[in-house]
Amino acid sequence: MPGNPIGLPGIAAAPGPDGWQKLIYRRSSRWASLSGCSAPSGVRGVIFDMDGTLLDTVRLVSAAWEFALRSLGHRVDPSEIERFVGLPASKIAEAFVGPSSSSSLMELTNLRSRYLEEHAGEVRAFPEVPEVLAELRSLGIRMAVATSMPSSIARLFLDSARLLQLMDAVVGGDCVERGKPEPDMFLEAAARISLSPREVVVVGDRDYDIIPARRMGSFSILVVRDAYCPTEKPDAVIPDLRGLLRVLGRSGGGRRSPRRRRVERIGSAPQPVRLKGDRGRMRER
Numbered sequence: 087m088p089g090n091p092i093g094l095p096g097i098a099a100a101p102g103p104d105g106w107q108k109l110i111y112r113r114s115s116r117w118a119s120l121s122g123c124s125a126p127s128g129v130r131g132v133i134f135d136m137d138g139t140l141l142d143t144v145r146l147v148s149a150a151w152e153f154a155l156r157s158l159g160h161r162v163d164p165s166e167i168e169r170f171v172g173l174p175a176s177k178i179a180e181a182f183v184g185p186s187s188s189s190s191l192m193e194l195t196n197l198r199s200r201y202l203e204e205h206a207g208e209v210r211a212f213p214e215v216p217e218v219l220a221e222l223r224s225l226g227i228r229m230a231v232a233t234s235m236p237s238s239i240a241r242l243f244l245d246s247a248r249l250l251q252l253m254d255a256v257v258g259g260d261c262v263e264r265g266k267p268e269p270d271m272f273l274e275a276a277a278r279i280s281l282s283p284r285e286v287v288v289v290g291d292r293d294y295d296i297i298p299a300r301r302m303g304s305f306s307i308l309v310v311r312d313a314y315c316p317t318e319k320p321d322a323v324i325p326d327l328r329g330l331l332r333v334l335g336r337s338g339g340g341r342r343s344p345r346r347r348r349v350e351r352i353g354s355a356p357q358p359v360r361l362k363g364d365r366g367r368m369r370e371r
Contacts, residue, residue, distance in 0.1 A: 123322050124335045125305045131228035131254075131281045132330070133272055135290035136240055137171055139309050140215050140231070140327075141247055146205060147171045147235075154197035155182055158190075172292050174234050174265030195236075202239050209246040212311070218327045219252045225336055230255040230275035232288075234265050254279045269298035276302075289330060293318040307333060 137143045148167040155162045160183055170178045175195045179186050186194070222229060230253060233240045237258030244250040255278035262270040276286050288299035289307045296318040299306035307330060308320035322333045 123333065125287050125307075125322070125333050126284070128285060129287055129305065129334060130226075131230070131276070131279050131286040132222065132334075133230045133232050133275045133286050133288050133304075135172065135288075135292070135295045136231050136233035136235065136243065138291040138311070139289060139295075140211055140219075140249060141243055142210050142212050143243065144168055144171050146208060147202070150198045150201040150205070151178060151182075153201045154194045157197050158183075158194065172234055172266065172290075172294060174259055177265070199236065199239060202235075203242065206239075206242045206246050209243045211247040211249055212326065214326050214328050216248065216252075218330060219249060221331060221336070223252055227334075227336075228254045228279040228281060230257065230279050232257045232271040232275040234259040234271075236260045267294040267297040267301075269302040272298050272304070273302055276304075287334070289327075292316075296320045 134140050137147055145164075145168070148164050148171060151167045151171075152162055152164045162182055167178070167182075170181055175198070176186075176191060179191055179194050183190075183194075219229065231240060231244065233256075235243070235258055237256055237260055240256050240258045241250060244253060244256065250256070255275055257271045257275040257278065259265050259271065262274055264270045272288055273283065276283055279286075283302040283304045287305040287307055288295060289309060290296065290299075291309045291311065291314070293316050296306045296308055296316065299320075300318075305322075306320040307322045307324060308316060309324055309327065309329075310316075311326065322329075324330060324333065
């Protein structure tokens with residue numbers, strides 16, 4: 087797993103643009119965010135990563151890679167593969183079998199794609215995702231998916247999860263020459279929904295979603311659904327997609343909500359949290 091530059095376990099504050107503070111804490115391997123930030127005004131679109139962000143497919147994709155690698159005689163640990171889900175196929179193949187010829191890589195990806203096509207009916211969105219996307223659609227927010235998966239597989243997955251009709255564009259790894267963490271697919275997604283990088287936010291669950299957002303000048307949001315420890319600093323951290331509406335200031339009738347500190351509650355009884363600038367006062371979460 088990547089290192090932990092923000093001092094977990096415990097509590098750490100990281101400064102963001104315009105003086106706001108992020109407070110990130112970890113308890114019992116669960117993450118939450120306390121953030122006073124909002125996305126910049128003028129945001130008109132959202133570009134989503136797919137696996138692990140919209141869809142609960144990380145284990146399925148890992149199983150597909152395990153099938154492909156074992157079919158060609160490579161012994162792999164499925165839990166190790168999960169760390170690489172979301173990266174281009176060439177990088178995943180290199181991580182487990184070393185540099186591959188184009189024919190070997192094609193054989194691997196064909197086996198992986200066959201497995202994914204056969205199991206596409208198992209694809210499900212995370213529980214809150216359909217409602218959040220429908221809300222964004224009703225507010226006129228343009229939406230796109232940028233994924234390392236081939237666009238045909240991405241559309242198949244999104245259709246199985248009943249999300250495809252909510253998307254204005256789907257950009258797969260086969261649509262650009264350079265994959266993550268280069269910004270090419272996110273730039274292509276922004277272009278397809280006719281917005282500039284400054285007019286979109288990028289939402290993903292791994293560092294290689296945050297890095298391209300920063301390189302293209304977009305506001306970045308990290309969804310932390312597990313014990314993943316990022317090495318990059320996003321502009322905002324949320325525990326699930328419901329937090330996106332609050333970061334966009336669109337919760338409650340579509341009006342921008344005022345900037346204020348807010349807690350995404352995870353766990354049982356609230357415990358006091360000291361906020362920077364509160365002059366010794368304690369607030370409950």
